[in-house]
Amino acid sequence: MEERARKIIESCMQEKSKNPADIFCRIARQDFIRIHGPEHHVLDGAALLTAYANAGRELDLEAGLKELMKRGLQMPGATCGMWGICGAVSSMGAALSIIDGTGPLSADDSWGKHMGFTSDALRSLSQVGGPRCCKRDAFLSFQKAVAYMNENYNAGLELGEIQCGFSDQNEQCIKERCPFHKKKKAAFICVHNSCRSQIAEALGKHFASDVFESYSAGTETKEQINQDAVRLMKKRYGIDMEETQYSKLINQIPEPDIAISMGCNVECPFIGRPFDENWGLEDPTGKSDAEFEKIIDEIEANILKLKERLGKDVEECRPAEEQNV
Numbered sequence: 001m002e003e004r005a006r007k008i009i010e011s012c013m014q015e016k017s018k019n020p021a022d023i024f025c026r027i028a029r030q031d032f033i034r035i036h037g038p039e040h041h042v043l044d045g046a047a048l049l050t051a052y053a054n055a056g057r058e059l060d061l062e063a064g065l066k067e068l069m070k071r072g073l074q075m076p077g078a079t080c081g082m083w084g085i086c087g088a089v090s091s092m093g094a095a096l097s098i099i100d101g102t103g104p105l106s107a108d109d110s111w112g113k114h115m116g117f118t119s120d121a122l123r124s125l126s127q128v129g130g131p132r133c134c135k136r137d138a139f140l141s142f143q144k145a146v147a148y149m150n151e152n153y154n155a156g157l158e159l160g161e162i163q164c165g166f167s168d169q170n171e172q173c174i175k176e177r178c179p180f181h182k183k184k185k186a187a188f189i190c191v192h193n194s195c196r197s198q199i200a201e202a203l204g205k206h207f208a209s210d211v212f213e214s215y216s217a218g219t220e221t222k223e224q225i226n227q228d229a230v231r232l233m234k235k236r237y238g239i240d241m242e243e244t245q246y247s248k249l250i251n252q253i254p255e256p257d258i259a260i261s262m263g264c265n266v267e268c269p270f271i272g273r274p275f276d277e278n279w280g281l282e283d284p285t286g287k288s289d290a291e292f293e294k295i296i297d298e299i300e301a302n303i304l305k306l307k308e309r310l311g312k313d314v315e316e317c318r319p320a321e322e323q324n325v
Contacts, residue, residue: 004039005073007032009065012050019158020051021142025165028135035169038087040134041079042072045091048145052099055156064098080125080132088137089121092145099153117148128179131172135164139180168210184212184310187256189271193218193247195226196262196281200299202233202241207300208307215256219271221247226285232292258306 011027024047033039045068053061071094072087080086093114096102100110121144125137139162149155164180167173175181188200197216204214225241233239250271259271263281279302284292 001038002073004032004037005042005069008039008043008046009069012046012065013062015050016054017158018051018055018156019160020047020146021139021159021162023047023050024138024142028166035166036132036134038072038075038077040138041075041087041091042069043091044088044138044141045072045093045095048092048095048142048149049098051157052095052149052153052155057099057153057155059099064095067098068094080137081130086122086125086132086137086141088134088141089118089125092121092141093118095145096148113148113152117144120144120148128174128177131174133170133173133178135166135170136174136178136180139164184257185254186212186214186258186260186306187250187253188214188216188260188262189218189250189275190216190262190283191218192220192222193249194222194224195229195285196283196295196299198225198241198245198247199229199233199296200260200262200303201245202239203237203296203300203303204306206237206239207303208310211307211311212258213254215253216245217248217250217253219250221249223247228284228289228292232289232296236293236296258310260306 007030008027011030012023015023015026017023024043027033027043027047033043046065049059049064049068050061053059053064068091072091075087075090076082077087079090096110096114096117100114102108102110102114121141124140124144128136128140142159142162146157146159149157162180163182164178167175167178167181173181186204188197188204190197193216197218201214201216204212208214225245225247230241233241258276259273261275261278263279263283279298281295281298282291284295
């Protein structure tokens with residue numbers, strides 16, 4: 001644990017960001033940081049101190065980080081469940097104590113203000129509930145810490161909207177219950193929403209549901225999904241598209257973050273906004289199984305490329321407004 005802590009401090013000394021969550025995410029991606037573990041009792045407060053120093057505030061960063069490490073190493077793991085107090089919050093409370101030089105006998109208002117911060121941060125964690133997640137708990141604590149420090153120190157820290165890129169590593173991830181588990185919505189559009197777009201929706205759900213949500217729609221509808229598409233998707237993937245999918249209009253799906261045209265070779269549908277991508281797929285309706293299989297292969301390849309691209313955006317764990325989609 002001490003070796004992990006030393007690497008955290010060394011990494012913090014190389015950082016230039018004023019965004020503590022940004023610093024946290026970059027370091028948390030290193031191989032010496034586990035998805036959960038007491039190293040977060042050092043990392044979380046260290047990221048906060050580093051952002052504070054990078055914002056131009058008066059602080060001997062190296063000395064502060066060493067003191068934070070010393071205190072963090074005294075906190076055992078699983079304090080959230082065993083003691084009823086999260087190590088992320090304690091770590092950031094320690095960072096505030098280092099900044100203000102606060103101790104148990106301090107008579108100024110810092111003693112009470114730090115208690116106010118930690119109680120506020122713990123309340124935000126309690127409102128989400130368990131099981132614990134060292135990443136989620138850090139993000140919630142950063143929100144409270146940045147607000148506190150900007151108000152009380154005029155610190156000039158940055159934060160922005162946080163999107164978590166660690167959920168695939170966390171077996172206990174609470175998914176949609178977590179305020180940072182936000183997936184893009186991808187809409188696959190063609191005229192009748194009966195063949196290519198339905199296949200794309202099904203394969204998006206099958207291969208990429210951990211990265212983005214998949215929907216399909218059209219500017220017109222058909223009574224049923226193309227039966228050759230239904231048959232071949234069952235044969236290849238065991239997916240029964242008719243079980244959960246149906247032909248629908250664009251106004252029947254959530255507003256997408258990404259709108260993808262299947263191909264304008266038949267007719268380019270108008271959805272009230274430009275398409276983000278045009279996959280240029282031939283319509284296989286009425287053609288041989290071989291032609292259908294070719295289009296399915298192309299859609300699968302495009303889905304996997306989209307998953308890889310969007311997955312990289314999330315893994316960066318940057319503020320959402322800075323991500324390129």
